[in-house]
Amino acid sequence: MKTFKRFAAAIMIGIMAVSFTACNNDKNDSKSTMTTETVTAESVFDKALENIKNTSSYTATTKVDGTLTGGGVDSNVLVESNIDFIADPLYIKKTVSADEGTGQATTSETYVTVEGDDVHTYNTNGGQWTHQKKTIEQYAESYDNEDIRKDIETILTLADNITMDENTKNDDRIKLTATIPAEKISELINELNAFSYVGFSGYSEESYEGVEPIEFTMYVDSETGNIAEINCNLEKTLQTLIDNIIASFPEGSGVTKLTAEKYTIDIVMSNYNSVEMTEIPEAALSTAVFGS
Secondary structure: OOOOOHHHHHHHHOOOOOOOOOOOOOOOOOOOOOOOOOOOHHHHHHHHHHHHHHOOEEEEEEEEEEEEEEOOEEEEEEEEEEEEEEOOOOEEEEEEEEEOOOOOOEEEEEEEEEEOOEEEEEEEOOOOOEEEEEEHHHHHHHHHHHOHHHHHHHHHHHOEEEEEOHHHOOOOEEEEEEEEOHHHHHHHHHHHOOOHHHOOOOOOHHHHOOOOOEEEEEEEEOOOOOEEEEEEEOHHHHHHHHHHHHHOOOOOOOOOOOEEEEEEEEEEEEOOOOOOOOOOOHHHHHHOEEEO
16 A cells, blocks of 8 residues: 555665654653643644654554445445554564455464564465565555554645544543544545455546545543544445446446445554564464465
């Protein structure tokens, strides 16, 4: 979902931009200094964005839940992923469970580590393990795809009309809502590759003509200022894209009308600056088939 050139430099010189995080990946013990009087939607939002940019490690759970109907057939997709991510030295552990309407989920497991100038990836979908080795430069794009921080930064950077639920000001989690303006939605969807799970990706800004602004909800830990959860409903956006694509076909072409009944993306964040590496399974190390 983007090119991340600074990744290579960060790995090679062993530096990450963690201005207030200990280099040994200790827990972030900095606390929010906001009091009830100073808490505003903007201050909470800005603190959350600052923290997500500067965290050195995290756990993220992402859930994509969608339903399309057309021609008397329902097409469902439910994808849940869990990732433990450490920026430096690079370490990724990721599990993905995907059910594309069959009622039977497939599960994959991935480990990524760096040794010297090489990035090693071990992957299995429940069967044979595979092993890939790439240079840091070669792995840069894959790194950016895996780093949920970048997706969240994209969402927050494009957002405006930020409001706070005043009833949550004194709660453990502060609730914010914000919108992505209509003119920025194609950028958001393409940066996140948000509709790839249902086969729609890479469409131009014109394909989103007539789209309405997207509203999303974000919960922020009131003590640390860290993002706890983001919820986004994209079914209207997906429907507009589908309608515009169908309308581009000549009359009588027989294209089936599709309806987006549901399309939500939920992200839950935890373990800021406190993720620890776990051992790569022995089966991966001893049985993996080396691939290009």
